[in-house]
Amino acid sequence: MRTRQTFGSNAEQLDLFVPAGSGIAARDAQDLMAWPFFSLAKSKRVRPIDFRMGAVSIMVEATAEHGMATIWDADVLIWIASQIVEACDAGRPTSRLISATPHEILAFTRRGTGKAGYERLKAALDRLQSTTIATSIRQPNARRRHRFSWINEWRECVDGTGRAYGIEMIVPDWFYEGVLDRALVLTIDPTYFALTGGLERWLYRIVRKHGGKQKGGWSFDIAHLHLKSGALSPLKRFAFEMRDIVRRQPLPGYSLSLEHALGRERLNFVALPTDSLDLAMRRIGMAPVDKRV
Known part of the structure; x- marks a missing residue:
């Protein structure tokens, strides 16, 4: 009413x-x-x-x-x-x-x-x-x-x-x-709310925005991500935390990787197959992700 x-x-x-x-x-x-x-x-x-x-x-x-x-x-x-x-x-x-x-x-x-x-x-x-x-x-x-x-x-x-x-x-x-x-x-994936770290929450949102469900994924220079985050931590600390996130792979629906070229560190991310994501969610007792955008 x-x-x-x-x-x-x-x-x-x-x-x-x-x-x-x-x-x-x-x-x-x-x-x-x-x-x-x-x-x-x-x-x-x-x-x-x-x-x-x-x-x-x-x-x-x-x-x-x-x-x-x-x-x-x-x-x-x-x-x-x-x-x-x-x-x-x-x-x-x-x-x-x-x-x-x-x-x-x-x-x-x-x-x-x-x-x-x-x-x-x-x-x-x-x-x-x-x-x-x-x-x-x-x-x-x-x-x-x-x-x-x-x-x-x-x-x-x-x-x-x-x-x-x-x-x-x-x-x-x-x-x-x-x-x-x-x-x-x-x-967004409902398991976003279970992410405990501020940096990984921010990273999921920017990955979801730019990576979406594109087959080839997306990538960003770490220095560029640091600028877009607005974080107070220096770049060296930010890069260390990003490497830890890549190691843990906590972002629902996305696979992360790092590459080094020409002296620059770059984060790559690609959407996981929907079937793999749904299976992972069922294993932790959650409903499959809503596929509407």
Whole structure:
């Protein structure tokens, strides 16, 4: 059900979007997969991400109180994107004002659904709301920047006794418009949420974005990947961690390898055959991957 809501000091009126269903495919916004928008560390980061490559510019700034939104916090945005795309595919209207229960988000992203999980979710929402982004991506003039926070506002909903029963949040136009464009959204493997390292989570998203299901795969120079990650670690440490990821092969659906040529180290990645991926998922008790993109 959708009702007209007045949310926040700006008195902006939006129709409330109430997501329906839990067994849906996980979808991610390609812009968020391809570029450095999040901290890759769980420790608090306040140093900005100042990224420039060609016509693309990104500035991500954090507050000292909450720190920068992390790649784990981005799971909330993946849940939102998944719900919006699912509703659009079913012909249901959507809105930037979204209602949810903490259990829905935590269960979808494979987090603990107890009190501790709820407290971590609220901290993630605070970081998403307080982190500010200015970017030229999807702007008609490369010198023009769109400035926003990942969540404009959010609030807990309480009943007459003061007991919390859900949350409501408003996402920015920049994110919402990107999700409504189906060409800018990709289905991701649900086992992504089981990845524990920030670097391997970031790497999966960039591999999924650029490698897709191309037969020949894709490759990047390690130095180029380091630049695109926005990570604070020096290149030498970044390269060491990338070699460890290649050794462990943790990315669902992809095989990684390294090559050295002309004094440069390069990461290659190629999609695994779907049958092999489905078999691996069944062995750990998961359903086969959704093949929609």
